[in-house]
Amino acid sequence: MPALIDTFTLSNGVTIPKIGFGTWQIPDGPVAYDSVAAALEAGYRHIDTARAYGNEASVGRAIRDSGIPRDEIFVTTKLPAEVKNADAARASFETTMSALEMDYVDLYLIHAPWPWNDMGSDHRAGNIEVWKVLEEVYDAKRSRSIGVSNFNVADLENLASATDITPHANQIRWFVGFTQGDTTAYCKERDILVEGYSPLATGAILDNADVASIAAKYDKSVAQLCIRYLLEKDVLPLPKTTTPSRIVENADVDFVISGSDLEFLDGLTDTTA
Structure with missing residues (x-):
């Protein structure tokens, strides 16, 4: 399937396959291993x-056992959101690499600008500190390559004010009816690739009649349209x-x-109601 072969090119020249297989909420062990194995078998690269998903070990094992050369698979992982100082960030990266059993990853992200249990709290200094570790x-x-996740314009501006490398990617929640216009526009102006997690709104969009039509x-x-x-x-x-059949689908x-259908989808809001 060409969509699995096509790539985006990051600002540093690294190519990244246009569709990624996400493993959020997939438990470590056989479920994560089998899902990643099925994705690789289906052609995902x-x-x-x-690290917060707790499944890095199974993901790494499935990649090794696939027999596919390591340099043909693009692997992304993330620094936990609550880590906001340099020593802890360095230690967490080593823990991640041990779990994956890899010499390198292809993209490493700060998982969020604030701890999940204190969303919206101010960690500007901590984000600069851990970005310098990245x-x-x-x-x-x-x-x-390195990047961030769940960062808005203010969070990105904070990094830009005190660091040397512009993030290569920003992974944010993004789906029909929730397209984060300001953050997306800011990233595109600065050649920061936007990655969209929950493109199916964690399943909530699947029953939307407008999208289904x-x-x-x-x-x-x-799902395919989204x-x-x-x-x-x-x-x-x-x-x-x-589900292996859905991985393929x-x-x-x-x-x-079509342009008119894109315009219609652009105009939708509250698609998860």
Whole structure:
């Protein structure tokens, strides 16, 4: 499927497959292992995990056992959101690399600008401190690119004011009806790739009649339309499922949404109601 072969190019010249396989909420052990193995078997070459997901060991093992050369698979993982000082960030990266059993990752992200149990709290100084650790990791070639997740414009501006490397990617919640216009525009102006997690709104969009009516025009599922919508907007989708048939279906998105249908989808709000 061409959509699995196509790539975006990050600002540092590194290429990243246009569709990633997300592993959020997939438990460590056989479920994570089997899901990643199925994704790789289906042709995915971009796997997204995080230390917070608790499944890095199974993800790494599935990648090794696939027999696919390491340099043909793009691996993303993340520094836990609550880590906001340099020593803890360095230690967490080493824990991650031990779990993955890899010499390098392809993209390493700050998972959020604040701890999940204190969303919106001010960690500007801490984010600068840990970003400088990510710059160290990048300079040491232990991650081929570095970025952030869940950062808004103010968070990104804070980094830009005190650091040397502009993030190569910003992974944010992004789906039909929730497109984070200000953050997306800021990133595109600065050549920061926007990655969209929860492109199916964690499943909540699947029953939306408006989206379903457009999907039917293309003889595609709502999931396929939603994933294609991100690609049409040059946003990298990270669909997640543990069902092998859906893993395949989610990558079967080599069609084009018409301009009028894109405009209709752009106009939708509250698609998860």
